[in-house]
Amino acid sequence: MDDIIRGGKDPGYFGRGVIGDEQYKKEQEAVAEGSSVFGPGVLGLQAEPVNKAGPGVTGQAGQDADTPPAGKPVPSLSIKELEAALEENPALVDTLLNAELARPDGARKGALDALELAEIDRPDGGREDVLAQLAAARSGA
Secondary structure, eight states, rough: OOTTTOOOOOOSSSSSSHOOOOHHHHHHHHHHHHTTOOOOOTTTTTOOOSSOOTTTTTTTTOOOSOOOOOOOOOOOOOHHHHHHHHHOGGGGGHHHHHHHHHTTOOOOOHHHHHHHHHHHHHHHHOOOOHHHHHHHHHHHH
């Protein structure tokens, strides 16, 4: 069907006088089999997987389909940087707590202390679920 000249119209639109006998026959065959209207799901043709990883997809060459893509590296702040960030914006407790818990070496006691102080100093008080999460992390640290 790739070699069918469409001229902006569907196959079978132009007659022999416009596109020639040979091209007209090709288009009529395509129209008869329905490939100009229906896709492989209807016609039962073998379809290529559309979303499979491969060399044409940026950043996925060489990955297996079963291997999940690598996530972004978790940013790591020193305890002083963490304290400064919390002092500047106490709303970062959730984000920084998740990053601290995701550390490969485990959560640091000093970071957990800073996060707990920032959570307790919230204008509406510390949230029980966050404080419980901090306590659980501290018992595991």
